[in-house]
Amino acid sequence: MDIAVEVIETSSLGDRSYLASDGQVAVVVDPQRDIDRILALAADRGVRITHVVETHLHNDYVSGGLELSRVTGAAYVVGAGDEVGFERLAVRDGDELRTGGLSLRVLETPGHTHHHVSYTLQDATTGDVRAVFTGGSMLFGSTGRTDLLGPEHTDALTHAQYHSVRRIAAELPGSAEVLPTHGFGSFCSATPTSGHASTVEQQKTGNPALTLAEQEYVDTLLAGLEAYPAYYAHMGVINTRGPAPVDLSPPRPVDPGELRRRIRQGEWVVDLRDRTAFAAGHLAGSLAFELSTNFVTYLGWLYQYGTPLTLIGESEDQVAEARRELVRIGIDDLAGAATGELAVLADGRPLRSYPVADFAALAAARKERAIHVLDTRRNDEHAQSHVTGSQHVPLHELADRLDEIPEGELWVYCGSGYRASIAASLLDREGHQVVLINDDFDHAAESGLT
Amino acid sequence: MDIAVEVIETSSLGDRSYLASDGQVAVVVDPQRDIDRILALAADRGVRITHVVETHLHNDYVSGGLELSRVTGAAYVVGAGDEVGFERLAVRDGDELRTGGLSLRVLETPGHTHHHVSYTLQDATTGDVRAVFTGGSMLFGSTGRTDLLGPEHTDALTHAQYHSVRRIAAELPGSAEVLPTHGFGSFCSATPTSGHASTVEQQKTGNPALTLAEQEYVDTLLAGLEAYPAYYAHMGVINTRGPAPVDLSPPRPVDPGELRRRIRQGEWVVDLRDRTAFAAGHLAGSLAFELSTNFVTYLGWLYQYGTPLTLIGESEDQVAEARRELVRIGIDDLAGAATGELAVLADGRPLRSYPVADFAALAAARKERAIHVLDTRRNDEHAQSHVTGSQHVPLHELADRLDEIPEGELWVYCGSGYRASIAASLLDREGHQVVLINDDFDHAAESGLT
Structure with missing residues (x-):
């Protein structure tokens, strides 16, 4: 047989x-x-x-x-x-x-x-x-x-x-x-x-x-x-x-006005694009959840089920792939989705942006001025090793501990840059002046930061 | 292209x-x-x-x-x-x-x-x-x-x-x-x-x-x-x-006692087997809807949506095929299904049966005695041609007109035997003494009956 x-x-x-x-x-x-x-x-x-x-x-x-x-x-x-x-x-x-x-x-x-x-x-x-x-x-x-x-x-x-x-x-x-x-x-x-x-x-x-x-x-x-x-x-x-049957059909298209209104109402508008593209320009108040391997784990971890959720993707295929990931954890009802050029979606209003750096750049900058550094990794990762003098708030606790984050220039890191980019977008939404460390944590030690 | x-x-x-x-x-x-x-x-x-x-x-x-x-x-x-x-x-x-x-x-x-x-x-x-x-x-x-x-x-x-x-x-x-x-x-x-x-x-x-x-x-x-x-x-x-999603999964198995109880309560217990097999032996009170081309059309036509419906099939494959036909017209909830030997399903109680004949046999029998004949076809078919002296009750009206059907020997026909077998089972359930004419209506004329 x-x-x-x-x-x-x-x-x-x-x-x-x-x-x-x-x-x-x-x-x-x-x-x-x-x-x-x-x-x-x-x-x-x-x-x-x-x-x-x-x-x-x-x-x-x-x-x-x-x-x-x-x-x-x-x-x-x-x-x-x-x-x-x-x-x-x-x-x-x-x-x-x-x-x-x-x-x-x-x-x-x-x-x-x-x-x-x-x-x-x-x-x-x-x-x-x-x-x-x-x-x-x-x-x-x-x-x-x-x-x-x-x-x-x-x-x-x-x-x-x-x-x-x-x-x-x-x-x-x-x-x-x-x-x-x-x-x-x-x-x-x-x-x-x-x-x-x-x-x-x-x-x-x-x-x-x-x-x-x-x-x-x-x-x-x-x-x-x-x-x-x-x-x-x-x-x-x-x-x-008993789960409801799957629904992978395309979300309703939303226009720039609706995007703006939803963000203003405090809803989640999630940008699926690459984390560096997000850093270079995004809608004020939108959140960076790059559509890569860990997308659904961290979105699911931070998302309050029931909050209206709208997606921004670079293409309909990207939105479809995100929808597939989301239904796997029971996020079935999307408010809608928008695709295309960010400038068009912004409808003439200025995009927000923040710098992207690496651990070597952090080491260099620290020599010149005092910089507040935020570690967004889990407790076990932090316990093993971390950037000396950094503040530690695991990503999944950040939304509840925003009042602990000081004003001023703030460099954010994690193990690879993925979680840090989510954290950076949350902090950017609150008006913080963030720098995303988009780097592998191994490089922190190599730069003498640990 | x-x-x-x-x-x-x-x-x-x-x-x-x-x-x-x-x-x-x-x-x-x-x-x-x-x-x-x-x-x-x-x-x-x-x-x-x-x-x-x-x-x-x-x-x-x-x-x-x-x-x-x-x-x-x-x-x-x-x-x-x-x-x-x-x-x-x-x-x-x-x-x-x-x-x-x-x-x-x-x-x-x-x-x-x-x-x-x-x-x-x-x-x-x-x-x-x-x-x-x-x-x-x-x-x-x-x-x-x-x-x-x-x-x-x-x-x-x-x-x-x-x-x-x-x-x-x-x-x-x-x-x-x-x-x-x-x-x-x-x-x-x-x-x-x-x-x-x-x-x-x-x-x-x-x-x-x-x-x-x-x-x-x-x-x-x-x-x-x-x-x-x-x-x-x-x-x-x-x-x-917006239809509910399809459910083709196997119906719950029911045992002989439950079959008997459901029939006694006046529910529909539908036998999917060949119409001649049904005539040769069936559970008292069950209905003959042979699983062939017109199964779902006529079951759907006669069935009161919401009545508990149980299937009897010769195999699980036959039950699965019937379920597929039924969900196509929105009969989604089956009470259950039983498969296997009728003798086992009857649990030792006697099976009911009725004779199967053709138009030639009707012509021969009519020469010897008075026989009541029932035409179960549609009005247009009846208008074109019918067995002389037959009573006409279209199949889909039969359940409401049972009081018009006389006592005594009753031969039932349609265009092919399919609808007649359904009618025969309905009448058999009421205690009528039926004979199923399992024959093509063209043969009625050939036998000089029209």
């Missing part, structure tokens, strides 16, 4: 979905909200999706599973432990799902969530175990974080996670491929993952749940947990109730 | 949808509710759908256009005249839509509905008109019916239809392909259509709106209008409000 498993990457969230097939029928695991990618892949391979399975109710994205199952006529498979607001095929430990030459066996693996399940993938004819879809349990050199359901559950879930990962290692052949949903930069991973493929055997020497004693694993995991995006709070609710 | 237009047939409704593409981008015209077929075709051809266009708010099916546009990120294009409950790109006469090498021009063609539009398809580079999507205006040798919006509008719409079809013929080159949505058995066609392809030039000699004088066309069309399926009344409402 020829069983193929294909990966559908969602690199902006550090997540993977899977399509496993025998050439005729297919099973989809943990699909993201934008199901068109899965549908296109299945059509391209000429396979019919008969089952859509979830390893857990996700906290970092809105699932596309419900809609995918409905559009394709597939059974929608969810662990029986979770009470949900939609029809599904509820499965328990030991249940088997068969379709064509594929068989999936359910393994209850609590830890990342209470009712998390993994699915082993077997050849239905021979029973050979090919792989295991581990969701947020066994990751590549890590495990799924255990604090997303609230601090009162974290300790118990961490112990459960340890035993779940150990159970996977004990019950499955070493040759089985490990196919996790999280990792690859996902905040759902307790610690950074390593590599892009692994077998169960390889994890035995590289996974903390398999190399450490239980309490050591628990202590290490808990000590390493850092802040996660605030938008996570909304995902469980949406996924439990 | 290589422009390809592909047809997506929905033969159960006599409708066509289209996918036009230049090899890179595509426009979809009048998609049915089950959008997976369109998505698979687009993926197979490797094209991106940028526009989904409607010729009108449909009265015979629930549109998949809104969901298709949302899943794909395409613009959703609807004639500006119709007030609708969703975001769309509203277009008016003369508007042009461009995508890749394709251009669509909007032609307001009222008649089938007030705000019906057609779209000419041009090569965007050369301006050459390749085809025209005529929806329910110019059909193959016919025109769309004009009485679906109520009798008070019919006369004006019929005159409008005449001028719309004439306008298409006058403004477009004779070589343009005519690509209608209705025909092919659709009740949306005023009269039966002929053929499966046509140019504008060919219609000039074969379309009543182009060969007849205006009043003659109007009189002929009005005289030919027959009853249309009652479910049409729901479609306009659903399409105007």
